[in-house]
Amino acid sequence: MTEPDPQHTARRAAQRDTEAFAELYHANLNAVYRFVFFKVGDSALAEDLTADVFAKAWEGIDRFQWRDLPFQHWLLRIARNVVVDHWRSHRRFITSIDGRYDVISDVESPEDAVARDNEVDGLRRSLTELPDDQRDVLILRFIEGFSHADAARVMGKSTVAVRQIQVRALRALRRVMYEGEHSVAAGATNRLRAAARRNTAQSEEPVV
Amino acid sequence: MSRPRRGGEAAELFELAQRLQRLHAVAAPDRLRSTALAHALAVKRAPDRRPRVIFFPSARGLALAAGRLAASVVAGTVLGYGAYVASAASLPDSPLYQVKLLVEDARVAMAPADQRSQIFVEQATRRIEETDALIQDGRISDAERSASDAARRIESARAAAREAPAADVQRADVQRAIGTTEDQYRSVSRVLADRGGSPPPVSPPEARAAAVQPVPVAPEVAASAQSEPATSGNSVGAPLTGTGFSPIASVGPGAGAQVGATAEPPARVSAPPSDFAAIGSADASATGPGRSATTGPAALTPATQTSTPRPAVTNVPSPTRTPVPTTVPATQPAAPFSGFTPIPTSRTGGR
Numbered sequence: 001m002t003e004p005d006p007q008h009t010a011r012r013a014a015q016r017d018t019e020a021f022a023e024l025y026h027a028n029l030n031a032v033y034r035f036v037f038f039k040v041g042d043s044a045l046a047e048d049l050t051a052d053v054f055a056k057a058w059e060g061i062d063r064f065q066w067r068d069l070p071f072q073h074w075l076l077r078i079a080r081n082v083v084v085d086h087w088r089s090h091r092r093f094i095t096s097i098d099g100r101y102d103v104i105s106d107v108e109s110p111e112d113a114v115a116r117d118n119e120v121d122g123l124r125r126s127l128t129e130l131p132d133d134q135r136d137v138l139i140l141r142f143i144e145g146f147s148h149a150d151a152a153r154v155m156g157k158s159t160v161a162v163r164q165i166q167v168r169a170l171r172a173l174r175r176v177m178y179e180g181e182h183s184v185a186a187g188a189t190n191r192l193r194a195a196a197r198r199n200t201a202q203s204e205e206p207v208v
Numbered sequence: 209m210s211r212p213r214r215g216g217e218a219a220e221l222f223e224l225a226q227r228l229q230r231l232h233a234v235a236a237p238d239r240l241r242s243t244a245l246a247h248a249l250a251v252k253r254a255p256d257r258r259p260r261v262i263f264f265p266s267a268r269g270l271a272l273a274a275g276r277l278a279a280s281v282v283a284g285t286v287l288g289y290g291a292y293v294a295s296a297a298s299l300p301d302s303p304l305y306q307v308k309l310l311v312e313d314a315r316v317a318m319a320p321a322d323q324r325s326q327i328f329v330e331q332a333t334r335r336i337e338e339t340d341a342l343i344q345d346g347r348i349s350d351a352e353r354s355a356s357d358a359a360r361r362i363e364s365a366r367a368a369a370r371e372a373p374a375a376d377v378q379r380a381d382v383q384r385a386i387g388t389t390e391d392q393y394r395s396v397s398r399v400l401a402d403r404g405g406s407p408p409p410v411s412p413p414e415a416r417a418a419a420v421q422p423v424p425v426a427p428e429v430a431a432s433a434q435s436e437p438a439t440s441g442n443s444v445g446a447p448l449t450g451t452g453f454s455p456i457a458s459v460g461p462g463a464g465a466q467v468g469a470t471a472e473p474p475a476r477v478s479a480p481p482s483d484f485a486a487i488g489s490a491d492a493s494a495t496g497p498g499r500s501a502t503t504g505p506a507a508l509t510p511a512t513q514t515s516t517p518r519p520a521v522t523n524v525p526s527p528t529r530t531p532v533p534t535t536v537p538a539t540q541p542a543a544p545f546s547g548f549t550p551i552p553t554s555r556t557g558g559r
Contacts, residue, residue: 033234034232047239119230120231124231170224
């Protein structure tokens, strides 16, 4: 059985063919969700916004034309706009971070799963500290594996600009992660020193 | 992705990028997989945003609409002015001739009352020039039409001069210009008659005054006119025409009962040319001593000169006839007649 041609499927979907749109939906759901999830850092909110992305895509499917950009790139453009609209209307303030997520492959040991959870959680939190453009570049280039040119098309920027943003984004991410690790280590050290001081004070109290 | 050879920052960034690549394993939850599609497909087709645009237009929409409107106005103005300019020299057989007449009528309608007579004189002069050109082209029927329009505008100029408030000096200038235009018209009419045409005659000075309709006056004025009918004609003082003439509403034996109906609004334009002889004959008994100083060099047409005066209506009271009140009260304001320019007689003056 041959793979359906995504361009042909997108053309059928543009004719408001629900089956074709469903095919595109299943093919692109993970990419859209990941993009939104790592942008907002909250899984529940990411689910809602992902649903909004596909609702807007179906709403404006008539306007989609493959010659401008592939369907997935068009969806990710919509996702960027949906997230920006959400932040505009709700202020950019996340009260609770829900880091639950699913994985594509569940063939892994419990130890690997724990390590992966830690990794995902740390990077997710760090990504939320970056500016929008830097976060977008990191998601598109490394998490989704886009080329510089494709990332530039989705973001509406030049390839050179994407390269520059990418370097700045990696440096910024490294700094954020280092500061986070440093702050964790510093917090642990402070707690140990405080406990030591308390113990010392108790031992030096005069016995009545 | 190949690892960079040099260590330090590049190696750290490369490692960071590899860690990011592992996040590709994150997938959408199963519950979202089943619900988001239904949610998306439940959305109707793109809602029509036109009502929102209509009631709350964006700044860009407003700018576009304003731009289109301005472009339309500019294009309409340019085209309209172009058509007017092109029509200025058109003759009756031209498709733009009706545009020309429309513009002329609009100009008269928009002009203040004290300038209408001048505009009518200008238009009559233009018609006379057209008539001359048409005669030279041998288009006699078109020349007749143009001459008829010229005669109509001369009469309108005369009526407008009577109705407009103006000082005596300016009134005399207006009458002189009308008389000059009449001379031009008669000159062209003679040429047209020689070529087999039949131009309508313009009214003689006496007929002009007789064609004036009475101006409605207040009831108390009418009452005083009834009480002193013998002096009503003399109480006019200096009427608009400068003749001391008390215009009669209508002539003929049966018209006397209607003459007293002074509350009726006056008609603006004088009687048609065919009635000029009869009207001119009616003023013989009502003409005051100042009448001979009326309208400058205008010569009476032979038909009018030979017509027999018919004193059908006078201001003498009778048991069955209501005396006619004065048409123009002595308190008529004498606003200056401004903006008048004598019409040049270049084209038809030598004929």
